[in-house]
């Protein structure tokens with residue numbers, strides 16, 4: 001090997017998420033923050049409510065992150081970020097960016113009021129929801145982000161979840177915030193680009209990242225990135241951006257949609273599903289996709 | 300973050316050593332997560348095209364770049380296998396860890 005070719009790196013090499021953290025093997029949430037911080041850089045403060053990342057960061061007196069972290073109460077990610085931002089502005093620091101970093105429980109359920117309030121005031125923060133579709137670090141309890149049919153410890157196989165996943169992106173679009181996007185850890189360049197875009201917009205920004213959780217999804221750790229990719233390719237989790245709540249842009253045009261079965265069969269939490277149940281999920285995914293296409297073409 | 304720096308545990312001798320506010324005072328680098336591993340990735344560089352995909356997808360920042368080629372940091376690699384699954388050239392194999 002004498003060739004002196006450079007290694008192809010599509011992302012900046014600065015790492016603000018450190019090794020030695022307490023994430024499970026193959027954690028999608030870890031990758032999500034790694035990419036977002038590559039975009040935001042060192043002049044950033046982050047507010048983390050109760051969620052997996054409150055644990056991953058490490059116990060007192062340690063932190064695996066290279067930036068200031070504020071651990072706050074479960075329902076206060078957005079309001080804490082607002083407060084930190086206001087405090088920084090009081091001392092004349094308009095440059096430091098503030099991120100609220102919450103899981104799906106802290107966004108879809110417990111933190112939705114403070115998120116809605118911050119969005120209504122259009123406070124200058126980036127809110128990222130890394131969505132692993134249940135309360136994972138407390139023992140895999142269902143949240144309103146858990147998809148239909150999924151096993152969790154509170155929706156056991158005999159009583160799987162009946163309700164569909166809450167459409168948080170439509171809720172945020174209804175707030176008419178300047179910028180929001182969905183992103184996936186399987187498309188880091190896209191996620192990075194969206195974070196950079198959010199960094200340069202003033203007002204409330206919202207990014208919804210699907211973060212596979214091998215522990216809670218009962219999948220193999222090495223499949224984490226593959227699952228995130230399949231979620232996009234099956235249109236279960238399409239990648240799009242919304243500006244001012246109405247300008248929809250599709251980032252990933254799906255030519256041949258893969259069947260949802262490919263995505264479900266890699267995950268133990270869907271193993272109990274009968275063919276009829278899978279067909280029902282496929283129908284729901286198709287309906288959501290059509291709904292999204294209408295919004296993209298409506299303008 | 301330089302890995303050699305501050306990879307130590309913090310010990311408070313008495314209550315007086317405690318910081319007044321519960322603030323973090325060091326990194327997690329003392330926590331060698333390499334001990335979590337059952338299987339270890341081994342990179343066979345002959346087929347490597349230096350595409351950087353393994354580096355990009357490692358959740359534990361354990362693929363380091365040495366002389367423009369990927370190498371595994373076994374102190375922290377948790378053995379998740381994502382690098383082996385994602386490498387388009389299939390040059391990373393997961394082998395059983397011997398203790």
Ligand code: SF4
Nearest residue numbers: 357376377379380382
């Ligand atoms: S096995 Fe996982 S943790 Fe280890 S180097 Fe590969 S991707 Fe990183």
Ligand code: SF4
Nearest residue numbers: 347348350351353386
């Ligand atoms: S993914 Fe494979 S081919 Fe690409 S840099 Fe890593 S080892 Fe080399």
